[in-house]
Amino acid sequence: MLALSSFLSSASLRRLTLILACSVPAVLLSASCASATAFQGCSVLDVKMPELIEAEWDTPIPEIEDKANDMTHFYEEAAALLRGRRKEPIRIAFYGDSNMTMDFISGELRRSLQLGYGDAGHGYVALGRPWSWYKHMDVQHDVDSGWISYTVSTNRAPDIRYGFAGISAHSIRPGAVTYVATAPEGSPVGLTAQVFDLYYMKEPGYGTFEIRADRELIHTIDSYAPVPEPAVFRFTLPDAAHRIEFVSGPKPVRLFGVTLERARPGFVVDSLGVGALNCFMQVKQDRAVVVETLRRRNYDLVMWLTGSNMWNPGGHPMWMKDLIERHREALPGRSILLMSPPGFIDHVTDTKTHWRMKQVQKEKRDIAIANKTAYWDLQSAMGGEAVIAQYYKKGWAQWDLVHLRQEGGAYLGRRIHYALWMGLKKYLEKNPEAGCARKTGR
Numbered sequence: 436m437l438a439l440s441s442f443l444s445s446a447s448l449r450r451l452t453l454i455l456a457c458s459v460p461a462v463l464l465s466a467s468c469a470s471a472t473a474f475q476g477c478s479v480l481d482v483k484m485p486e487l488i489e490a491e492w493d494t495p496i497p498e499i500e501d502k503a504n505d506m507t508h509f510y511e512e513a514a515a516l517l518r519g520r521r522k523e524p525i526r527i528a529f530y531g532d533s534n535m536t537m538d539f540i541s542g543e544l545r546r547s548l549q550l551g552y553g554d555a556g557h558g559y560v561a562l563g564r565p566w567s568w569y570k571h572m573d574v575q576h577d578v579d580s581g582w583i584s585y586t587v588s589t590n591r592a593p594d595i596r597y598g599f600a601g602i603s604a605h606s607i608r609p610g611a612v613t614y615v616a617t618a619p620e621g622s623p624v625g626l627t628a629q630v631f632d633l634y635y636m637k638e639p640g641y642g643t644f645e646i647r648a649d650r651e652l653i654h655t656i657d658s659y660a661p662v663p664e665p666a667v668f669r670f671t672l673p674d675a676a677h678r679i680e681f682v683s684g685p686k687p688v689r690l691f692g693v694t695l696e697r698a699r700p701g702f703v704v705d706s707l708g709v710g711a712l713n714c715f716m717q718v719k720q721d722r723a724v725v726v727e728t729l730r731r732r733n734y735d736l737v738m739w740l741t742g743s744n745m746w747n748p749g750g751h752p753m754w755m756k757d758l759i760e761r762h763r764e765a766l767p768g769r770s771i772l773l774m775s776p777p778g779f780i781d782h783v784t785d786t787k788t789h790w791r792m793k794q795v796q797k798e799k800r801d802i803a804i805a806n807k808t809a810y811w812d813l814q815s816a817m818g819g820e821a822v823i824a825q826y827y828k829k830g831w832a833q834w835d836l837v838h839l840r841q842e843g844g845a846y847l848g849r850r851i852h853y854a855l856w857m858g859l860k861k862y863l864e865k866n867p868e869a870g871c872a873r874k875t876g877r
Contacts, residue, residue, distance in 0.1 A: 477518065477868065477870075477871035479867055480514055480517060480518060480863055480867070480869070480870065482517065482856055482859055482860050482863065483551070484853060484856050484857075484860075485547050485551065485849060485852045485853055485856060486849075487849055487850065487853060488845060488846045488849050490818065490825075490829070490831075490846060491825070492818035492819065492822050492825050493818065494815065494816070494818050494819055496816055496850055496853050496854055496857065497811065497812045497815050497816055497854070498854070498857055498858065498861070499772065499809050499810070499811045499854055499855070499857070499858040500800070500803070500809065500810045500811070500812075501809040501810075501858070502804065502807075503807035503808070503809075505770055505771055505772075505807060505808050505809045506736075506770045506772065506809045506858055506862070507770070507862070508735060508736075508768055508769050508770045509525075509735055509736040509769075509770035509855075510770075510858065510859050510862040510863075510866075510869060511869055511870060512525050512735050512870075513525060513855075513859055513870075514859070514862075514863065514869035514870025514871075515869075515870035516552065516700055516701075516702075516870075517552065517870065518870045518871065519700070520870060520871070521700055521870075522699075522700050523700065524555035524556065524696060524697075524699075524700065524701050524702060524703045525555075525701075525702050525703070525735045525736070526558070526703045526705065526732065526733060526734045526735055526736075527544075527702065527703065527704045527705065527734065527735065527736045527737075527738065528599075528705050528707055528732070528734045528736070528737045528738065529541045529544070529704055529705060529706055529707060529738050529740065530707045530708075530712070530717075530737070530738065530739045530740065530741060531706070531707065531708045531709075531712070531739075531740045531741060532708065532709065532710065532711060532712040532713070532740075532741055532743050532744055533708070533709075533710040533711060533712075533743075533837075533838060534708070534740070534743070534777060534837075534838055534839055534844070535706055535707070535708025535709075535740065536566065536568055536569045536570075536708040536709070536710050537568055537569075537570055537571075537572075537708075537841075537844075538570070538571040538572045538706045538708065538844075539572070539839055539840070539841045539843070539844020539845065539848070540740065540839070540844040540845075540847050540848045540851070541704050541705075541706035541708070541848065542571065542572030542573065542704075542706065542844070542845075542848065543844060543845040543847075543848025543849055544704050544848040544849075544851050544852055545557075545558070545572075545573070545624065545702070545703075545704035545706075545848075546572075546573070546623055546624055546848075547848065547849055547852045548701075548702035548704065548852060549624045549701055549702055550623060550624065552700075552701055552702055553699060553700050553701025553702065554624045554625065554626075554697065554701055555696055555697050555699055555700065555701030555702060555703050556625070556628050556630070556694070556695045556696035556697045556701075556703055557571070557573060557574040557617075557618070557624075557625045557628065557695045557696075557703075558694055558695065558696070558703040558704055558705040558706070559600060559692050559693070559694045559705040559706075559707070559732070560574055560576050560615050560692055560693060560694075560695070561600050561602035561603070561604075561691070561692040562576075562578065562582075562603075562604040562613045562615070562681060562690040562691065562692050562693060563578060563582060563583075563584030563585060563586070563602045563603050563604035563605075563613070563690075564576070564577060564578045564584055564604075564613075565584040565585075565586045565589060565590060565602060565710065566589075566710055569602075569708075569710075571706055573618040573622045573623070573624050573625035574615060574616070574617065574618055574625050574695065575614075575615065575616040575617070575618070575619065575678075576613075576614065576615045576616070577613070577614060578604060578611075578612070578613040578614075579611055579612050579613070580611075581606060581607055581608045581610065581611020581612070581683065582604040582605060582606055582607065582611050582613055582683075583604070583605045583607055584602065584603075584604055585597060585602070585603045585604075585605060586601060586602050586709055586710070587601040587602075587709060587712065587716040587717060587719065587720060588601070588709055588710055588711040588712055588716050589710060589711060591719075592605070594663075594721070595719060595720050595721050596636055596663070596665075596689065596720070596721045596724050597691060597720060597724075598634050598665065598691030598692060598724060598725070598728040599707070599725050599728045599729045599732065600691065600692055600705075600707045600709075601707070601709040601712065601716070601717065601720070602691075602692070602709060603636075603689055603690065603691050603692075604689070604690045604691075605687060605688075605689050606644070606683035606687050606688045606689075606690075607687070608683070609683055609684055609685050610682060610683065611682070611683040612680050612681070612682050612683075613680070613681050613690065614678060614679060614680040614681065615678075615679050615693055615695065616676075616677065616678040616679065617676045617677055617678075617695065625695075626676060627674050627675050627676055627677075627697065628672075628674070628677055628695035628696060628697060629671055629672055629673060629674040629675075629696070629697050629698055630669065630671050630694075630695075630696045630697065630698055631669065631670050631671070631672070631679060631693055631694065631695060631696075632667050632668070632669050632693065632694045632696075632731070632732075633646070633656075633667065633668045633669075633670075633681070633690070633692075633693045634665065634666075634667055634690075634691035634692050634693065634694075634728055634731070635656070635658060635665070635666055635667075635668070635688070635689060635690045635691055636658065636663065636664075636665055636666070636689035636690075636691070636724070637658045637659065637660035637663065637664050637665070637666050638658070638659075638660060638663045638689070639659065639660065639661060639662070639663075640686065640687065641658040641659055641660075641686060641687055641688050641689065642657070642658065642659065642683075642684045642685055642686025642687065642688060643655055643656060643657050643658065643684040643685075643686070643688075644656055644658065644681055644682060644683050644684055644688045644690070645680075645681070645682040645684070646668075646670065646679065646680070646681060646682075647679070647680040647681075647682060648672055648677055648678070648679055648680075649677055649678055650678070650680075653670065654668070654670060656668055658688050658689070664727075665691075665723075665724045665727050665728050667728070667731045671698075674697055674698070679693065681693075691728065694732075705732075705734075711744050712741060712744060713741060713742075713744040713745045713754075714739075714741060714745065714751065714754040714755045714757075714758050715745075715747070715750060715754045717754070717758055718754050718757045718758055718761075722761060725761055725765075726761055726764055726765045727765075729761070729762060729765035729766060730765040730766070733766070734766055734769060735769055735770065736769065736770045736771075736772065737762050737766065737769065737770070737771050737772070738771075738772045738773075738774065739755075739758075739772075739773050739774060740774045740776065740777075740813060741776065742775065742776030742792070742795040742796075742798075742799060743776045743777065743779065743792070743795075743837065745776075745795055745798075746791065748794065748798060751795070751798050751802070752798065752801070752802050752805065755773075755802045755806070756802070756805070756806055759771060759806045759808060770809065771806075771808040771809065772808065772809040772810070772811060773799050773802060773803045773808055773809070773810050773811075774799065774810070774811050774812075774813040775792075775795065775796040775799045775800070775810075775811075775812050775813050775814040775815075776792055776795055776796070776799075776813070776814065777792075777813060777814060777817060777823070777837075777839070777847075778792050778793070778814045778817055778820075778821070778822065778823060779792060779823055779836055779837040780821050780823055780824060780836050781836070782836075783824050783827060783828075783836065784824075785821050785824065786820065786821050787820055787821055788814070788820050788821055788822075788823075792814065793814075796812065796814050800812070809858075811851075811854055813847065813851070816847065816850050816851075816854070817847065823836050823837070824836065826839065826843045829842075830842065831843035831846065
């Protein structure tokens with residue numbers, strides 16, 4: 436007679452074993468039985484894998500490496516949301532360098548998650564615009580000439596205060612305008628928003644600014660404070676299309692960015708791209724400002740796709756350790772995922788990925804292991820050695836053989852979603868009750 440395990444998946448067998456073992460008087464139930472009893476009213480979660488974008492160089496998508504189980508928080512929250520038991524958005528921070536400033540990779544990840552599981556809003560947009568190519572997908576934003584756009588990389592602020600995203604806007608005249616607006620008609624996501632969090636700086640020399648919604652004044656904010664401190668101001672509007680303007684007063688003001696969300700479950704992906712970014716630049720910020728603004732943003736998952744600008748193998752582990760510690764201070768227990776950088780080449784005829792990117796690929800994995808974070812090899816997921824040449828020939832990458840066009844970014848964004856869901860499915864096989872114990876709420 437064949438064993439019962441021959442006919443059941445590991446998840447189903449575990450569930451059945453727990454239920455049978457717990458079919459005893461309540462006074463004898465252990466803690467594990469209590470959770471199993473709760474799981475009896477919670478169905479097995481079937482995670483639908485996202486559809487991939489195909490290319491002739493397709494390679495198998497590598498799994499997320501997570502020996503320390505650092506992705507547990509994200510998987511638990513994702514399972515709760517997919518079960519309908521989490522009612523607020525899951526927030527993902529996605530740091531990157533110039534390949535992220537046009538939101539192609541992060542934008543496709545956002546679209547894929549939101550079209551499948553709910554559009555909870557665009558997320559964070561910096562209110563400075565340091566480069567003409569800093570332009571997010573499925574949202575509208577710009578600044579006029581009355582602002583200095585500071586960044587941690589190319590135009591650093593004297594006081595090194597930018598908030599967690601590394602970009603800020605500093606007014607230099609009264610009446611200067613920076614704005615964000617929901618996506619234009621025809622966009623697949625981001626068409627409405629209702630909950631807005633403005634991140635800004637309060638200081639002794641700073642003054643007032645106005646918030647205008649759809650051309651109407653709705654708030655006047657005084658950014659004076661006796662000592663410097665970051666602040667967040669939340670305001671709500673009907674869930675509809677909006678244009679939000681921030682208008683400076685007579686004295687200078689410093690604005691970091693604003694989030695656009697909806698009061699509903701779903702996913703939010705904050706694209707935190709800064710041109711020429713590396714981890715050394717990220718740690719050269721006011722630590723207290725970074726930690727406090729991160730704490731207010733309340734991410735569930737923080738991801739880094741950096742390394743293309745990291746040429747110091749000695750400093751790399753030290754600076755990344757500092758960055759990880761800052762995020763864990765602000766977001767204890769939250770998931771962190773490091774990615775290898777995209778591979779680039781010097782010439783279209785090259786047959787090997789640039790040696791330094793292969794070195795950083797190894798450094799990122801070592802850093803993840805040393806700091807007990809998760810790691811994903813995006814470089815391999817791209818398609819192999821010197822594959823950026825094929826992206827370029829297909830029109831998916833730019834002539835410099837470094838920067839992706841929207842099609843190349845979408846290809847990788849979809850593969851990131853797939854890798855996250857591979858990890859989620861694997862987690863659910865071992866923990867079929869994931870997301871069940873949570874009471875309906877956050």
